[in-house]
Amino acid sequence: MAAVAGVHASLLLTSPIVSNNPKISPSFYSSNAHKHNLTKFFTPNSDSGKGNGNGCHLRAIKAKKNPWLDPFDYGEDPDMEYGELFADGKQDAEYPRPPDNPDSEYGFLKFPKGYNVEIASLGAMLRGDVRVCVCMVAGGVYENLLFFPVIQLLRDRYPGVRIDMIATARGKQTYEMNKNVRYANVYDVEKEFVVPADYMEAVGMLKNRYYDLVISTKLAGLGHSIFMFLTSARTKISYVYPNVNAAGAGLFLTEALKAPQLDLADGGYNMYKELIEQLAQPGRNVPRQPVPPLRISISRKLREVVETKYKDAGLMKGEFLVIHGIESDSAATMQSRGDCDSLLPIKFWADLSRSLRSVKVLFIIPHERERENIMEAVGEDSYIVFITTPGQLAALINDSIGVVATNTAAIQLANALDKPSVALFSSIKKAKLFIPNATEKRCTIIASETGKLADINMEDAKVAIKDVFEKSMVAA
Template structure:
């Protein structure tokens, strides 16, 4: 009598098919069917079926190993970049104008190709920090515009950070909401959640270190892709359940990374995708409106300066929030008597002192003189316009240095240490910038003579003291 298997017939095909889960979860069960050894030996090697790719988020799907390399894409799933939506703009005279459905969407369901290709029609950026941090986020916004043609970009930032976006033509709307507030007003919190949810975003980017609370906030926007930095410690527990992609910074303060503080997010956004090559990251650029230039021109003319014949001095010590410091370098302001000594080295060119508060005007006039050119400026847009009409900038590690580099103006940057100078002004020679750092690690001990020796960067005809 022929030997028969004690197992049911339905079990054999299940064992012979290659499993779809990783090899680490597969248990060898060849002893269950000892009769059909030859048939089982023809099974393909399981290790060759595993796709060695970075998982999107192990919290969401532990069995997701990335895209299928054998999938074929036709005309519906194009390989290249997304195309700009051809839908005409809304007609305000249309009686049905209130039905403003997002571009790329129909009333019933979003386009299947939009999801498969990962197209982004609307993107929201939640940017933590003040003026300096939002200014350094500009290259990421430009990367989004280049990577996803036709994308509409909105920004949520603190009231101080929102002022920065008058210099960015790529941002549609900027909403004032402080993401760093640990105890927001319930009415403001729910209003912002409802506002973001009603805009139907495809992607939400956040530079705030997310825990469980901020992860839930981003999840309630109902965006398809929720991307954020998370805490590098136990405070990040649970945040990955609500996020599509996470980045772990090197420290609790993201601003410690200096100019390239968003390099992890930039690398992920510019990653190659099928036939689309890696998207390069462009340098920081700002755009200044004509109206802004006219307002600032009136300010510095009233102060006794002429266009193209003055040097901007920024970084006077003050307790004002308009100092435009970075959270990664708190030692970045100098008292006025140090600036007065530096300004004495200028010949044939007028120093213009920028004060962040009117109460500093008397101190500047007392030490520098009654005829000192003083301009009261609190917004980054006016500061950029003032720098644009100047010969150059002498400043500590404030937004003035980055604005000078963005407008391709020569600058002298004063830092408390050499490490900070390399972080915030990389490739200083290419940017026509001279970095002068303190030897003791304290900005107050800066070598003034070294600063005076760098003054010829503005004009070789300067006479030095």
């Protein structure tokens, strides 16, 4: 026992943990000696009156790290954002797949997508990494435009994710204003009777791209949920019907979001609220993802094309006011499915434009046959531009002083570009639904008192336009 005690004492003397006090001896641990040596850790408080009642402070001895315990412990990593574990935090922006080396002496070896299990499966199972994602959006230009915050949310939550879109022919045009989208394919998920060849082609295309996440805004029943199940994606998220039509759909989906109404477009600007709530959920050491605002990007090619159009009409950049929302039977009106009463006849716009003297008014027509009607109602010297795509409309709004429109995509594009606008709505309820926080978005709301857009007060619209645009032109 004496030999063991001697070895224990020698270890205490040589250990760096207690090396700050070289006077400690084995007798310190004897019966009552250590009680008297505790006074060495107390020093009189001579500088200030702080401390305990005896005027003493407890002096802590900082233990030094023993390099023999962990030679690879270099302290805290200043660049570590989420945590030490692999399962913590977000995924890396770089794709985990190693680059192919065709010059290797062992030949050109390439793993098929989805089969490089040694690298891909760990992050996918522990963190739920999403490397490739596809979103199927139902509706036209307006509905796809309001989906842009969801796309940006996916990019922020899953760094490096590649996002593809499935939309209608009109909805596909919207994604030329979104730099986060890789591919945009045309397939109408709401079509009731699909040709079997088109159905199998869509399934094969989705299956061959090995998606980790599939999102759908179509209200899914049993048929659409099976369509998503056939893509072989790991995670499948979709809205389902709020009634009995959703029976059996949840069996083939990872997450089934019950729609608040039969048409999501009735929810206005926040029509994808339930989907955003699902995607923004916090993870391991990852806080809840904030919802980004609606933003768009306009390419240089679009700017050049649109600049040629309005210059041919006799206008220059920054001197015209855009008017959008002319009543027409064209499919390019860009109105929302949640607000069918959102177009006004040419006579209304003609009377409104006559009251604007210091501002040049540019009429946007969705079809060439409307040109003659406007020239008859307004005059031969009116400014008219034919535009059918949302990208060209956004480039035109970007070069204007502002927008006067009904509830069409032009209002949302003006808000995304921080342009002043005057919005005409059939009711104040619709206005608050589609343009929340209108004051922050520099948008003036003019609503009808009867619930019909045709009964909107012309004088209120004229006063609002003069206050917003004519005064700014005089100041400029």
